[in-house]
Amino acid sequence: MSTLPKRSEVTEANSWNLNDLFPDQNAWDQSYDQVKQKKSKASDYEGKLNTAENIKAAFALEDEISLEIERLFVFAHLHHDEDTTNPTYQGLVEKAKKLSVEISEALSYITPEILSLPEEELNGFIENPVLADYKFTLQEIKREKAHVLTKAEEALLAQVGNLSQAPKNIFGMINNADMKFPKIKDENGKEVELTHGSYIQFLENPNREVRQRAFKAIYETYGKQKNTLAATLSSNVNKNIFYSHVRKYPSVLEMSLYGDNISKEVYTNLIDTIHESLPLLHRYMALRKKLLGVDELHMYDLFAPLVEEYKWDITYDEAKKLVSEGLQPLGENYLKVLKDGFDHRWIDVYENEGKRTGAYSWGAYGTHPYVLLNHNNNLNSMFTLAHEMGHALHSYFSDEALKYRDAQYTIFLAEVASTTNEALLMDYLLKHATDPKQKLYLLTYYADQFRTTVFRQTMFAEFEKIIHERAEAGESLTPQALSSIYYDLNKKYHGPGMVVDQDIEMEWARIPHFYTSFYVYKYATGFSAATSFSKQILEEGKPAVDRYLGFLKSGGSDYSINILKKAGVDMSSPQPIREAMSVFGELIEQMENLTK
Template identity: 60%
Template sequence: MEQTSQKTIPKRSEIKPEFKWKLESIFPTDEAWEQEYKKVQELIEKIETYQGKLSEAPSVIAECMKTYEELGLAMERVYVYARMRRDEDNTNTKYQALTDRASSLSIRVSSAVSFLVPEILSMPDEKLDSYIADERLSKYRFYLNEIKRQKEHVLSAQEEQVIAQVGELAQAPQTIFGMINNADMVFPNIKNENGEEVQLTHGRYIHFIESYDRRVRQDAFKAMYDTYRKQKNTLAATLNASVKKDVFYARIRKYPSALAAALDSDNIPVEVYTNLIQAVRDNLPAMHRYVSLRKKLLGVDELHMYDLYVPMVKEVKMNIPYEEAVRLVKEGLAPLGDDYRRVLDEAFSSGWIDVYENEGKTSGAYSWGAYGTHPFVLMNYQNNVNNLFTLAHEMGHALHSYYSDKHQPYLDAQYKIFVAEVASTLNESLLMDYMLKTTEDPRQKMYLVNYYLEQFRGTVYRQTMFAEFEKTIHERVEAGEPLTPDTLCGLYYDLNVDYYGPDMVVDEDINMEWARIPHFYNEFYVYQYATGFSAATALSQQILHEGAPAVERYLTFLKSGGSDYPIELLRKAGVDMASPKPVVEALKVFARLLDEMEELATYV
């Protein structure tokens, strides 16, 4: 099916059934969804009857937790089905309504179960310990111990209520930034490759900065940051307020720093964060070498910041229809063994994937689902390399969820964000290894190496630079120093000089880039992109070189879900993220890719 050859986007009804997911495996009919909706309402009433009684006996907590699981499972199915039906075609008013009802019901569920954690923590430690040790609660032991672990950072019921009430106020910096960035910021017109006047937008900037026309890249770059610079005082004040909010919450919850507070929810040692920055800084010579190679391959006298995104290789046409992508993904992931291959075959042939774009369909790609049914993958497949790797990526998420759900009880199945990107990125790494080994055309191979190098630059080096910036600005506020526009611009500019090295002309305009990064309003989040990518790269190398023992460790990791802390799960898989070693090993792969690119460049 040559979807990309169609000039118009087909209607949902025009897509062949074999290219649609089968949500009937969640609910066979909408009427069955209505029955589950009613069941959730009944379970809400049931769980509320346990309030004030949890300390009576371990059997009461066990009964309450069983109801809590049933409620969570049912609510998950209700919400996922409605939302995914809506995602098929967002113009369908029936599923808009179902999604709205599911969202409202979800809020009621959150409210109904809000007593659970405070009531458990209000019990004396000795009593809680004896309950946790009780055999009737063995299924919930990790869940209960995790609640207890954070007890010292939970305040009194009255204080927690006050903090909950100011939550909306605390969202103000992020909300204000979103309005400035997405609604009020108006960018000027620039001339595109054909000399036509086109207004710059966030979406078009990505296209322009990748343009083979250098004038277009430079104009877009300058126009983008000139616009942000006009708002620099407001944006600096907004980011300053966000950082102060992070510091306030950390202090009131008795954490030594905002960084420690952010990492504690997943029980991640602060050393993981600092080791990442140090390991990447120790390997900056490889990034500087990459910059030199980019300068050489682009054939420019000076490499500027606006030259970082254009492919180093002139575009190579690699037409990859969906059926071919399926074959390549299967072949690329063969090192993961027969059982993984069996589940992949099932996924591709049993209605897990919604393949093609249609009118009203949600854009992009994701993997999602409800516990108790297999996962689903939404794609908007186009016949290119990027979509091939997106398919491998989303199947990584899907099989992680499949194995996790199959081997863990509901409360222990959901894996943490820290490990969420490991399975998806590992699939991309294995597929890339296969593609590089089997692609004979030197230009296609260069195109693939360029793609992979960019993954490293964007995910490990750039996100670590962001992480270092975040760490520094939080430390400044914790020390009582103000974050003025000059401070933020100076810090950000100096980091770019360090990270990109002597062959890069670090244009002054880049010192405003901090102002357009929405992740800075979600404190200490971005480092997980770099750690996840590093862990996945290190694990993929073990699988390729060790074979069966490494595969067994990795599958055990997939099956473990959220049954232990992320660091421990990865340690059992074969990577210790508390040490810098996985990051160093990943960056050795980056260095080898540079070698390969330099060698290929001599032949083309």
């Protein structure tokens, strides 16, 4: 029998207040009907986007309808996520989704029609004061122009869209539905199920034989499917090459970065700077080997606990208090908004029956953001609170400072604000830790974040770059080629002091992110930018805080790289990554001193 409370039993104080979006269901229904009516207005400007006044009116209508749809969708979805078994909100989500698609279709003429304008005319509209609020939008449309095809070609590509999802869908089916892992023996000799979900738990098991059994079993299973999985990944790469050729990009990498207007150098800089920092990772591997007390460090030892689990019970109230104290360097205004979020029910705190797992921050422009948690009284949950409130306050400040269209920030920027909060909280906890055991526990927690978020994701990013370049040069991506590239990268990254087990060569086969190509580098750049921000804030104080708050208020009003640069983090240079690596170096030094 479940000990979780039903949704109806959750106390008001620990639940979010969705009435701030719509006071009741009736208000939601009225808004839905109004949007339905406005849909008929969508075509008012079709064929007429040749004057500044008409373009402005079309954009204004698009913003008005999009914002109302966003509020409808967010309200329905948040209610659905608090209890996924509730059929009422399942129905509302579907209604909102369907309406959103209809509206998108009704307004879809705007961009192609503006794109069809002669270049001189489009340039005139970009500089026209009547369209000042939409200057960035028009610049973006113009930037896309070189890669937009004729109407007939675009229609044909749209039809190919479903086919292009095939590699990802096939991988998903093999990986999630068809892949069956053997049972393995746990530390008590009992046969237990090996699954995707339990694999990492096995790798975190203090018993080394259990870790080794899980590691071998998972990669032997993938090895049996290596030909199919190589063909699937290769098909995904070929699909990317097809689109890059058709849309006239020099390479798949440049096509993938184009949407965020990120230069190729940002990507290659990350890889090159991490290469120069690999001695730090090798040093951490040596420390890991020493702390585990093993003669040889193997790949299945990478997630093993380095220190005895430090029992640290952190209630939600304590977590709020520690997060507030950790974020003191961000100043009064930031803390006031943070307190508002804590006090005015932005957050849905605890798990209940049917509630969605995990955590996120979400909301609609014009009302405050919301945060979903499933709080447990532990360190991880406290960092999750800091992380999600980082997202929430980023949205809050952007929404407050900017008009709807400019307030939406990119995924490239999204993880920066959340991870900066974590870095500042970690600095505070380390400075205030009096128990050496607690301090070592915190240091290993943080060092492993560097290993998994910066080094590991950069290795993935480098693997993607290599396989695309090889395919673009006409080479075949056989299972042997993929495994060889992947194994060599592991050797390079983990260094000579580690036994790089042959089985790891099949890990490429189980990474779903390789089907969302050239995405993972954003984890590493986001973490590096955040570490750089936190370092500047702690060392410089107010000038750095002002720059950082300026970043939070910039939303998506400019290109991501420019927004960061104005705030003092230039991701087109190696500097932020080097600053992050210097923090990693300090962590290792502290760990070495504590374990002498």
